[in-house]
Amino acid sequence: MKVYGTSVSGNCYKIKLLLHLLKIPYEWIETDTRKGETKTQEFLLKNPVGKVPLLELDSGEFLSESNAILYFLAKDTEFFPNDLLIQSRILQWMFFEQYSHEPYIAVNRWLIQFQNKKDDPKIQGNHAKGLDALRIMNDHLSANKFFGSQRPSISDISLFAYTHVAEEGHFPLSGFPNLSSWVERIREIPDFVPIY
C-alpha cells in the first residue's frame, strides 16, 4: 500500500507509526501541504477533500482521514480489541482528538513552528482550548495507563501524534506529569518510530 503524507504532520505520522508497529510494509509518497501538493487537480482526484494522509490500497482504492485509516489498519489487531465498549471508547477518544485537541494543539504548532506566524490572532484562543484538552487527558491518566483500553490502542496513537510534540506549539508538558509518563510508555512500544 501507499501513503501520501507530509512528514512533519502529526496526522500523517499516526499512519507511519501504526504501520511500523504492525510491521506492514508501505511506500511513502511525500506530499507537502506547504507546497500546495494536496490541492493539485491530480491529487484532488485521489482525495476531493485535498488533505493528507491518504492511503492507496493495492486495489487502487483510496481512504482518507487519519483516524479512519488507523481503524482500517488496526481492526482485528491488538490495537483495536474485539470488545464493543472498548472499541467505542477508543473511537470516543479519537473523535475527541479531532474535535477538541487537534484544532488547537496541532494548529498552534503549525502556525508557530512551520508557518512562522507567532502573532496570529488565533493562537491565544487556541492555547486556552488546547490546555483544556491536555488537562482532560492528564486527569484521565490519573486512573488509567492508556486511552480507551488497558493497553495501547489506536486512540493512543491518535492522541500521541500531536501531544508528544505539543511543546512546538508552546504547550509544554511539564505541567502534566501523567501525560509525560504516558508519552514515555508509548515510546517503549516495540517497533516504535519517532516523527523526525
Added chain:
Amino acid sequence: MKVYGTSVSGNCYKIKLLLHLLKIPYEWIETDTRKGETKTQEFLLKNPVGKVPLLELDSGEFLSESNAILYFLAKDTEFFPNDLLIQSRILQWMFFEQYSHEPYIAVNRWLIQFQNKKDDPKIQGNHAKGLDALRIMNDHLSANKFFGSQRPSISDISLFAYTHVAEEGHFPLSGFPNLSSWVERIREIPDFVPIY
C-alpha cells in the same frame, strides 16, 4: 439506557434518530448547554469533557462523542455493514463531519439561530469553509446515493444532523441539488423522526 442531550443540538439528534431507526427504547434527559447544565460538577463527573450527547448504559457506564455513540449503537446492524473497507469509509465521513463540517455549519447555526450573534466575526470565515464541505458532499452524491455505503449508514445519520438544518446557519441547500435529494432519501427511512 439514558441519553443526556440538548434537544435542538444536531449532535444530540443523531443519537435520537438512530435509536428510533433501531427501535431501541431510551430515556431522554434534557441537559441544556445554554443553561450551563453540561458544566456543573455533577455532570462533569459523568463526562469530564462537559458536552452532550452522553450515553448512560444500564451498567452505569458512560460514553460520549456523538459519532462514537453511533458506532456503539449501530455495530452489527444494517447501519454499519460488516465489511472492513465500507466500515472504514463510514468512519472516514464521520471524521470529515466532525473536522470539516460541524465546526462551520453547526457553529454558524448555533451563533445565528440560538445565540442571536449574527454579527460574530467568526461567521464569515466559517461560511466559506462550510460551503466547501457541502460542495464536497454534493459532488460525492453525483455518483453515490449515500455516504460510505450503498445504503443508509451511521455516516448518513451523522452528516444529516446538521446538513438538513444548514439553512438555519444561512447555508441554503438550494444550490446543492444532490444534497437536497439525499435529505429526502434519509427522511424516507422507516421510523425516521424529525429533529423538532
